[in-house]
Amino acid sequence: MxxxxxxxxxxxxxxxxxxxxxxxxxxxxxxxxxxxxxxxxxxxxPPAQVRPGPWAFFTSDEAATMEAIVDRLIPPDDGGPGGKDAGCAVFIDRQLAGPYGRSDGLYTLPPFMPGSSTQGYQNPDSPGGRYRAGLKALADHIRQSQSGKTLRELSTVDQDKLLSTLEDGSIKLKDIDAKAFFAMLLQDTQQGFFADPIYGGNRDMAGWKLVGFPGARYDYRDWVERHNERYPLPPVSIMGRTDWVSKG
Amino acid sequence: MARKLPSKNVVVIGLGWTGSILSYHLAKAGLDVVAIERGPWRDTATNFPPAYAQDELRYAVRLDLFLRPAQETLTFRNKADQIALPIRNFAGFLPGNGVGGAGIHWNGQTWRFLPTDFRLRSHLTERYGANILPDDMTIQDWPVSYDELEPYYDRFEKLCGTSGKAGNLKGVKQDGGNPFEGWRSAEYPTPPLKQGLGATLFAEAARKLGHSPFPQPASNLSEAYTNPLGIRMGQCSYCGFCERFGCGNYSKASPQTCVLPALLRVPNFTAQTESEVLKINLDSTGKRATGVTYVDTSGKEWEQPADIVLLCAFALFNVQLMLISGIGKPYDPVSGQGVVGRNYAYQTTSSVSVILKDKVLNPFIATGAHGMIIDDYNGDNFDHTNLGFVGGGYMGAGQTNGRPIQTRPVPKGTPKWGAAWKKATAETYQHAYSLSTHGSSYSYRDCWLDLDPTYKDRLGRPLMRMTFDFHENELKMSAFLTERLAEIAKAMNPTEMQAHPRKGPYDSTIYQTTHNTGGTVMGDDPQTSVLNRYGQSWDVHNLFVPGGASVFPQNHGYNPTNTVGALAFWTADAITQRYLKNPGPLM
Incomplete structure (x- = not known):
């Protein structure tokens, strides 16, 4: 019609x-x-809920590396779960398999020319491609420098050292800007930790509980002028709360 | 070949704030009006209901309601000797998209410009002498005065139901309001919003230092309200999801909550969405617009003839359509001649963050426009003698949210990840607050918009090219404002404080504001303006640009929306009361 x-x-x-x-x-x-x-x-x-299941973007090797990385970026401790148990790798996996991973909606027409930092990202590679290449370059680097090991076989102290060299750019990865790759890893991990659990991270609202953010609530009228009092209600997701679901 | 549609009296390009206001008034005046919008239809119940409107990832990070760069973007460079490159992902500013436009995702901060802002060059020259202005500064007086615009500000505020406290009612100062504001013909339509602890502590500190804090004028309503179009709005629930979000609560003013339900009932109005205007068509003389050509999502082109064309897109894209359509002389920064694209300006913002260890701030209990503000350092409210700059801005405590992906402060020196980061994040969230300044951005000879020579949009049209950087005047102003704000912050007895004055160069990757202004400036002289005082094109008399921020000759120390809305009503009156009686140049 x-x-x-x-x-x-x-x-x-x-x-x-x-x-x-x-x-x-x-x-x-x-x-x-x-x-x-x-x-x-x-x-x-409404948003589509991420379901448990096989990895959608990562290979099993990539996923194991990512779970190790997110658990160092956000380590488990007395304050609550780390990045792995909070589902940050699952979050990144599903995001990379979706529009974000493909740069959908971005301006991707050529020519691609290097510019100043104030002009923003100017490469044709999408986040999906950058993860694939970055994780491979990182794995190759570790295998060569650490007698054939993978990242998850290193001690957590050595993993932290390695991540620090990525962060400050002192490590050189083949064809990859180590610093930019680390910045993307960190940004996506923290997004997964604090985004609504409907996207697969922030499992059991671990990130929100850590800071005291009540989540997808919509009415604080009675609390605006209750100064210096901690808001008492626990966080809630767009999906609700697990304790609202009948346990059968 | 475009298929020709039956002619209309009026074709409106873009259905945001100005498009919906003009459409309503002209359709009510009996004209047959069609509004063409390149984005989708949007309404509260479908696109951002309270069941899932509070989704930071979707709306604030993935920018669900915004223009996709794949559809249209622009190229950017700081200086004329650089090659402009495309903004591949919007970050520094975020143009809206779809019905409602930027009126959906704004914060609701509803300011009037100062009376002296409207005669800026004359005022500064009279008070300080012409030497106070840098040679390359191209600020100019507005062609309308505050007194002329006052009734129109009042109309836009009543449309929105704006919450606030008057500081000047018909020349009589009012306690509790902004003592520096221009006269108001009436109190705000609704009383001020309630304030949280951060804003309350700021106001106490500011008062102690002799300033005059007042509640920020907010179009996020303190109580239920019925606007003059008969549309009922709800009370704001302080959910903390305003900027970048649609309001699921019918309490933030937007075309959706304030105009569209009434507009869609007017039988001689039609909206055509997901249809992008390619250009404004001119007759053989080039002095009359014959309508527009647009393309739908299937790639089919349509010609919509009309007697009057209203350019109501976002400021940046008003300029692009004028340039693509060949209307008005393009600005040339070398000769200083030409007008379209001239006087692009922005906003100069900065912040001071504080940590108040012994206070519980509940930062997530927020709206886009509550907060306590001082206006002592805006415009020419303070003596600029020997300061080395002109301009100013408001400042205060208006933190809009505690959404934890983007609002997650930590003490200075905290690592960016790992155990120490996690601990500091947990310990700081409830005790940190951000104060901000919102400063003017005056226009300069070397800040302008034109068509890019290399990059094209998906339809093959040249992208618009932005050449912009902060100038010394604005950076000095930001340093001064930030110092004043830091003095007040210090009086709040913070455990820790960090001042962040604006530094150059302008960085298009860091979000500052979406207050992009200028390029189709209104003025008294066709040599330095694109539009006359009624928003009418000097060159094409049946083309109006009714109040998009592209008409601002420079940007002042306030958010633009109230002035944009007031000018929309001003042009609507000019068309119905003057132009229709005698179609032709109004000046």
Whole structure:
């Protein structure tokens, strides 16, 4: 159907709106709204929940390395779980398998030229490609410098040392900017730790509990002027809370 | 070939704040109006209901409601001798997209410019002599005065239901309001929002030092309100998800909450979404617009003829469409001649962060525009003699959120990861607060917008090129404002304090604000402006740019939206009361 014709009657519009919500975006050629706010059932756009299951982006070797890395960036301690148990590697895996990993929506047309730091990222590689290449270069480097070992076979002290050299750029990785790779690892790990658990990280709201953020709550009117009092309610996710779910 | 559609009286390009206000007033005046919007339809219940609006990753990090660079972006460089490169991922500023535009994701901070801001060059020259202005500074007077615009500010604030406390009612100072503001014909539509501990401590400290703190004017409403279009808004719930988010609560003013439900009931209005205007068409004389050509998502082109064309896109893209359509003389920074793209300006912001170890601040209990502010150092509210700069800004305690992906302060010297980072993050979150300054950005000969010679958008049109850097005047101003703010911060007895004055060069990768201004400036002289005082093109009399921030001759020390909204009403009146009676140049 052609939604282009202006001044559709209301009846025609309602019919077309109902069709539009059930068809894919590629066949929608612009939409016309006339004489009343549109409404269609089931048109909401909630986020899709990350489900447990096999890795979507990482190979099993990459995943094992990533779980070791996120657990050093956010180590488990008295304050709560570390990056691994909080699901940060799962979060990054699902993000890389999705629009973020592919640079969907970004401007990716050539030419690609080096610029100043104030001009932003200017390479054609997407985050997915950067992780793949970065993890390989890192694994190769460790194998050569640590007598054939993998990152997860190093002691946590040696893992920390290695990550520090990535952070300050003193390590040279083949074809990879070590500093930029580390910055991406750290940014994505911390995002996973503090994003809504619906995306696979911040499991059991570990990140939010650590700092005292109540999460996806929506009404603090009674608390604005209760100065110097700690907000008493525990965090809640877009999915709710595990203790709201019947244990059977 | 574009297929030709039946003619309309008015075609509106972009359905954000200005597009919806103009559409409503012109359709109510009996004109047949079509608004063409390149992004999707958006409404509260579908796109950001309270069931999932509080999603920091989706909206604040992945920028779900914003323009995708793949659809349109621009190139950027600091200086004319650099090659501009595309902004591949928006970061430094975030243009909106879709119905509602930037009116969806703003914070709700609703400021008026100062009366002296409207005659900036004359005022500064009269008070200090012409030598106070740097040679390459191209600031100019507005073609409208504060007194003329006051009723229109009032109309926009009533449309939004803005919460605040007047400091000057018809020339009489009011306790508790901003003592520096221009006169107001009426009190704010709704009383001020409640304040949290951080803002309260700031206000006490500022008062102790002799300043006059007042609640920030906010279009996040302190109570339920019915606006003049009969649309009911809800009370703000202080959820802390304003900027970068849509409000699921119908309490932050936006085209969705304030205009669209009434607009869509007007039978002679039609909205056409997911349709991008390629250019404004001119007749053979080049002096009259005949309508626009747009492309839909299937790639089909359509010609929409119209008697009046209203350019209501985001400021940056107003400039791009003027340049692509060949309307007005493009600005040339070498000769200083030409007007389209001239006087691009921005905003000069800075911050002071404090840690108050013995206080529990609950930073997540917030709105985009509550907070306590002082205006003592804005515009020319203070004597600039021997300071070495002109301009100023407001400052204060208006922390908008405690969303932990992006708001996670730690003491200075804390490692960026590992056990020490984790401990410091846990210990600091509840006790840290950010104070900020919001300063002016005056215009300069070497800060401008033009079409990029290399990079194209997905439709094959040249991207717009931005050449911009901070100038010494603005950096000195930021250093001065930040020092004043740090004095107040110190009086809050912080455990730790860090001042962050703005430093150059301008960095497009660090978010500062989306207050991009200028490029289609309004003025009294066609040699230095694109539009006359009614927002009407000097060259094409049936083309108006009604109040996008692209019409600002320079940017002042306040957020632009209230002035944008006031100018939209101002141009709507000029069209219905003057232009329709005698279509032609109004000046």
């Amino acid at each position: 052609d939604s282009k014709v202006p001044l559709l009657s209301r009846r025609t519009f309602l019919t077309s709106a109902a069709i539009l919500v059930t068809t894919t975006a590629s066949v929608v050629h612009g939409r016309t709204f006339h004489q009343g706010m549109p409404w269609a059932p089931g048109a909401a756009d």
